Amino acid sequence: MALLTCRDLCLGYEGKEILHGLNFSVEQGDYLCIVGENGSGKSTLMKTILGLVPSLSGDIEFGDGLVKGKIGYLPQQTDVQRDFPASVREIVLSGCASRMGLRPFYSKADKQLARENIEKMGLTELSKRCYRELSGGQQQRVLLARALCATEKALLLDEPVSGLDPHATEHMYELVKKLNKQDGITIIMISHDLEAALEYSTKVLHIGKNIFFGSKQEYLDRLDKTGFVSGKGGESNG
Amino acid sequence: MADAFDKLYTYITEYEFVQNALIVGVLIALCSSLLGVTLVLKRFSFIGDGLSHVAFGAMTIAAVLKLTNDMPLILAITMISAVLLLRTGKNAKIKGDAAVAMISVSALAIGYLLMNIFSSSSNLSGDVCTTLFGSTSILTLSSTEVWLCIGLSAVVIAVFVLFYNKVFSVTFDEDFARATGVKASLYNLILAVVIAVIIVLAMNLVGSLLISALVIFPALSAMRVFKSFKSVTICSGVLSVFCALLGICIAIVYGTPVGSTIVAVDMGAFAIFTITGKFVGRSAK
Ligand SMILES: Nc1ncnc2c1ncn2[C@@H]1O[C@H](COP(=O)(O)OP(=O)(O)O)[C@@H](O)[C@H]1O
Ligand SMILES: [Mg+2]
Numbered sequence: 001m002a003l004l005t006c007r008d009l010c011l012g013y014e015g016k017e018i019l020h021g022l023n024f025s026v027e028q029g030d031y032l033c034i035v036g037e038n039g040s041g042k043s044t045l046m047k048t049i050l051g052l053v054p055s056l057s058g059d060i061e062f063g064d065g066l067v068k069g070k071i072g073y074l075p076q077q078t079d080v081q082r083d084f085p086a087s088v089r090e091i092v093l094s095g096c097a098s099r100m101g102l103r104p105f106y107s108k109a110d111k112q113l114a115r116e117n118i119e120k121m122g123l124t125e126l127s128k129r130c131y132r133e134l135s136g137g138q139q140q141r142v143l144l145a146r147a148l149c150a151t152e153k154a155l156l157l158d159e160p161v162s163g164l165d166p167h168a169t170e171h172m173y174e175l176v177k178k179l180n181k182q183d184g185i186t187i188i189m190i191s192h193d194l195e196a197a198l199e200y201s202t203k204v205l206h207i208g209k210n211i212f213f214g215s216k217q218e219y220l221d222r223l224d225k226t227g228f229v230s231g232k233g234g235e236s237n238g
Numbered sequence: 239m240a241d242a243f244d245k246l247y248t249y250i251t252e253y254e255f256v257q258n259a260l261i262v263g264v265l266i267a268l269c270s271s272l273l274g275v276t277l278v279l280k281r282f283s284f285i286g287d288g289l290s291h292v293a294f295g296a297m298t299i300a301a302v303l304k305l306t307n308d309m310p311l312i313l314a315i316t317m318i319s320a321v322l323l324l325r326t327g328k329n330a331k332i333k334g335d336a337a338v339a340m341i342s343v344s345a346l347a348i349g350y351l352l353m354n355i356f357s358s359s360s361n362l363s364g365d366v367c368t369t370l371f372g373s374t375s376i377l378t379l380s381s382t383e384v385w386l387c388i389g390l391s392a393v394v395i396a397v398f399v400l401f402y403n404k405v406f407s408v409t410f411d412e413d414f415a416r417a418t419g420v421k422a423s424l425y426n427l428i429l430a431v432v433i434a435v436i437i438v439l440a441m442n443l444v445g446s447l448l449i450s451a452l453v454i455f456p457a458l459s460a461m462r463v464f465k466s467f468k469s470v471t472i473c474s475g476v477l478s479v480f481c482a483l484l485g486i487c488i489a490i491v492y493g494t495p496v497g498s499t500i501v502a503v504d505m506g507a508f509a510i511f512t513i514t515g516k517f518v519g520r521s522a523k
Contacts, residue, residue, distance in 0.1 A: 050417040069419025087466035094407035098419040130465035
């Protein structure tokens with residue numbers, strides 16, 4: 001059974017449709033890249049999967065041990081976070097908040113998990129530092145460590161490299177790849193960088209006027225034959 | 239100066255109303271500053287102002303209805319407004335700050351209108367001024383009011399400590415919290431109720447116009463110097479209590495209005511923290 005299956009999904013806000021007829025499924029260990037033009041509804045799709053935005057119609061089904069609320073999420077950065085007084089450790093620990101249930105304080109196990117994920121993201125030296133004083137790449141790694149505290153199975157990343165310099169971008173992609181390969185975490189990533197998306201992913205979901213879902217190879221074949229992807233994607237291919 | 243200390247010492251040891259004022263002042267300052275950090279970060283700095291105007295409107299309604307115990311009505315109306323305001327969030331048609339401003343002026347206008355139409359008092363503007371600036375009501379507290387304040391403050395502080403970690407996660411990133419199964423709307427509701435309680439309490443101390451100062455100044459000062467959520471929260475609480483104590487003492491000795499004096503002290507603290515923050519920031523680099 002698939003980890004996540006979307007059937008005939010229709011996305012939108014307050015009854016106004018953005019996208020309809022989405023059909024795709026994600027298996028354990030997949031690395032799915034979601035591509036498409038700005039404003040095509042990529043972030044909305046992610047929020048709908050997470051239950052932040054209600055779907056207009058269609059089904060979202062979790063399986064294979066994945067449950068709603070046990071998915072790690074790295075949102076597109078918001079302004080609020082930029083000047084927030086919080087240490088790296090506080091933010092990573094907050095990824096454990098859902099595991100607490102009614103407990104008011106973090107347990108030893110929670111703190112241990114946070115420490116491990118801080119280490120995994122190479123942030124141990126920075127763990128007492130203030131989030132707002134870190135570089136963009138470091139900030140994204142903090143949020144990734146937080147997301148890891150919330151999940152064992154799947155990560156949803158919304159443009160994790162936007163605004164990062166080439167070096168930090170490369171580092172971020174490597175980290176995500178490692179999580180996918182070594183820890184077997186399923187990755188669903190939004191990216192507007194088609195080249196990188198195709199380098200690392202196993203499956204591609206293209207949304208927009210044309211919807212495509214399939215393996216990376218199928219997507220590449222399709223690109224070669226028809227130049228089916230419009231806009232940015234088409235250019236970077238040609 | 240020694241005279242002033244003598245005078246203060248005599249007042250504090252001999253007059254119960256001074257002791258009451260200090261107890262209530264410290265508690266209100268502590269509660270409002272704890273929540274202040276979250277409110278400032280959630281871009282709801284003005285909710286204190288808005289809600290206190292709502293409470294003022296509610297107070298005039300209670301007066302028109304000739305209720306002897308107006309507290310329950312004021313609390314209820316303020317809580318409902320707080321819930322509605324905090325619920326609006328990001329996707330609302332009317333944005334947070336505009337919604338607060340709208341409710342605030344409406345409540346103020348209705349309140350004043352009601353007072354004007356129904357009040358039998360000869361000194362109307364004096365009454366309004368007292369409600370808005372709090373003038374001396376903190377020095378005329380009954381023992382019931384003091385106990386009510388102690389009880390409610392204890393509840394507020396307990397709720398804050400118990401939900402501290404969840405409040406952090408909801409304040410830092412509400413979407414992430416909700417996505418990972420934290421009941422963000424529940425915590426927002428709790429926050430709203432607690433804020434309403436604090437506002438109604440604080441009206442006795444500084445009056446409705448100056449509550450915003452009590453909510454935002456300590457938080458803003460603390461953020462100038464400290465870098466983690468925990469240290470900002472603790473510093474903000476300590477600073478607020480200190481400023482309230484100092485303000486009340488100055489007010490007693492020199493006969494100045496309590497609310498304005500506390501706010502003046504808060505402003506002074508903010509200036510000091512801003513300069514310290516600049517200095518610390520530079521030496522760190
Ligand atoms: N909260 C919202 N309410 C109404 N419409 C929205 C909201 N957020 C985004 N939209 C609209 O939905 C469309 C898709 O947005 P989004 O999912 O953010 O696109 P992408 O992430 O692919 O760039 C856009 O046209 C945007 O204007
Ligand atoms: Mg987006």
